[in-house]
Amino acid sequence: MTDIHTHLFPEQPGSALVCVGENLSASIQGHIVCAGLHPWNVTGKDDGFLSALDVFLSEGRAAAIGECGFDTLRGPSLKLQELAFVRQVELSERYGLPMVLHVVRAFDRVIRLRRDLKPAQRWLIHGFRGGPEQMRQLLSKGLDLSFGPGANVESLRLIPSDCLFLETDGKADIHDVMVNASTVRSVPYSQLERTITSNAEVFLKHSCTVQ
């Protein structure tokens, strides 16, 4: 497991956490997936989907919930986004599954909810592009971060190795993302691969394939 967030099924099942989003009827066939309601797709009439998601999770078909979260630039009101998010936090806690978060200009809200809801499960903010100061603040609040092609180089260099997650979001080749990270962090590719695989396994509480 090297790619912690993509929307494409990898050639080798288990080498990526594939976000099927709201497509609960996707053919999973050995792949490791997360499912959930994206903030852009929240309508306020989400009970039907959330019930179906509950069943999907109860059958053990997903390793995580997501991507869910907040987007201040797109989607319905933040109030509606928060209602859907909190419902998914409840599912995450009930089934013991971590969450993959889409967060655009709403970090304060996520920090507040993590403080107030005190979840036992981990929340990973995908596609993090912030600088080192914001990174340290989010890590100190118990949040996890993953880095894709647009990552801030200083943050990617400075994040502790046991907190390192890489992703493509389905828009890059994971090998290119890994080569870049190994260069930025001055660690051999094979070592980086072991690190991110081990971190992904711990995050998902799941044994994953090493590519």
Ligand SMILES: [Zn+2]
């Ligand atoms: Zn995505």
